[in-house]
Amino acid sequence: MAANALSDRTTRQRETPSWLAYRAVYSVVLVLLAWEIASRTALINPFFMPAPSLLVVQAVKLTLQGELLPHMGATLLRALGAILLAIAIGVSLGIAMARIAAVRWFFDPLISLGLPTPKIALWPIFVLWFGFHDQSKIYLTTFACAFPLVSATYLATRDVDRYLLWSARALGTGERRMLWKVIFRAAVPDILTGIQTIIPFAFILIVLTEMLSGGIGLGSMIMLAGRLADIPTVLVGVIGASILGFAVIRLGEYLRARVLVWHEETTDHA
Amino acid sequence: MARLGVEAFRYAPLVLLVIAWELAVRYGVISPNFLPEFSAVAGTLWALTLSLELPENLGISMYRQAAGFSLAVVIGVALGIGMARVRAVELAFRPLVTLWYPVPVVALFPVLVLILKLGDQLQITVILLGSILPVILSAYNAARGVDHYLAWSALSMGTSPERLLWKIVLPAALPGILSGIRVTLALSFVLLVASEQLGALGGIGAFTLSAGENGFYTGMFAGILTIGLVGFVADRLYLALIRRLLSWRDEE
DSSP states (O other), X not given: OOSOOSSOHHHHHHHOOHHHHHHHHHHHHHHHHHHHHHHHTTSSOTTXXXXXXXXXXXXXXXXXXXXXXXXXXXXXHHHHHHHHHHHHHHHHHHHHHHHOHHHHHHHHHXXXXXXXXXXXXXXXXXXXXXXXXXXXXXXXXXXXXXXXXXXXXHHHHHTSOHHHHHHHHHTTOOHHHIIIIIIHHHHHHHHHHHHHHHHHHHHHHHHHHHHHHOSXXXXXXXXXXXXXXXXXXXXXXXXXXXXXXXHHHHHHHHHHHHHTTTSHHHHTTO | OHHHHHHHHHHHHHHHHHHHHHHHHHTTSSOTTTSOOHHHHHHHHHHXXXXXXXXXXXXXXXXXXXXXXXXXXXXXXXXXXXXXXXXXXXXXXXXHHHHHTXXXXXXXXXXXXXXXXXXXXXXXXXXXHHHHHHHHHHHXXXXXXXXXXXXXXXXXXXXXXXXXXXXXXXXXXHHHHHHHHHHHHHHHHHHHHHHHHHSOSSOHHHHHHXXXXXXXXXXXXXXXXXHHHHHHHHHHHHHHHHHHHTTTOSOO
16 A cells, blocks of 8 residues: 555666656546546536536635635645654654563554554544544544554564674674664664555545544535535545645655665665 | 463453553543443443344444455456456556545545445445555556466466466465455455444444444443454454465465
């Protein structure tokens, strides 16, 4: 579910000729065109699948009325907040689990029990504890995203090349310096992959909790429009959420390349 | 016996946590309005089981999950392998998959309600549409990754294309496909619960949400524990199944 959709991103960058990328754009345009024609000729029900051009018109209208951007902003801020919180908690807990036996003993069964269970089921509890506003949405999303991140960080830190550690120790590296200069650096690529994996989950969960609670946010806008059978607005909201998620996924890929400037993964095809 | 001891030590934190929960509420560290005692939740869980309220809702939910998940696996594997092996299928579906990839499917819930109305078909469709992508992608990548020499050798020895699919491509791609299906399994439970919370006729997600809205907190916690347990058990059963299916491989 990470950012590597149909092929591994690093190999794609290296191998895909640019004409293939253009072809991908063409085929997407083709799909949109087919949708437009099918909807206009009522081949598909235009009430449920309004033509893309109508959606663009609706998006512009909502933006001019000031009814789209505030929702998108609220969703974006909540998702970013939840992602940052999940990184802070997940990465530190994952490293602690890999380094400290007592922490590992306590959290290992909790993580392995919690990882495959649907955290969205806890929504009523989070509402009871934190109310209907920002907190419950952000905390539930943080909680759900922390599990895969703890697991990714733990595995990445645990599996750091032992020869690397031995060499550093032989060269007189202290334990604290070792954690920061050797272990963390060696684990960073896999930790970043873990972070990139939770980005789409975070957006889905924020939109979902907004749908369950009302107020401001794309999810609430979608739910309200749905009750009024205003399908163009629903679809504009869904596309808006997709664009936000896509933009943050791209941001993550960009930051990864910046953070890993020193890593072979980046320098290889520079 | 030694193994039992190791397992007990391993899962001791869970027991400690439950004891801490019980004591914290009993001695007033946490208000029971925020967190009912564990013993009270367990009592409600038992009562709801005997009254069949929980088993009935769970049955409804499991039917939806099983249907949506199986459809996603069957259609997803067929599409993924088709895209990897047949050029026309790839040309037709690749743009759709690219467009579909970033769409949060649960957000389409209001449209799907209008089209499908409330009922099992609604939840099944949400699960199918929302969880099929990991199967397609892993089947596609795994089938593309199948060693060309393997396929060529088989073909040169006179294997028919149909036999090639069943005897070479599918087994070789199986490990990759199975790991994609594990993601889909977890996703299908998320989508099940989410779509039942958004609107459903019965089901464990709807039951839990309405228990919370009506202040029936022990029932709400009992429902949530049930969902968590079912998700966990499904994942463990699936892992056991994978181990059996892949026992013919020499690695691991």
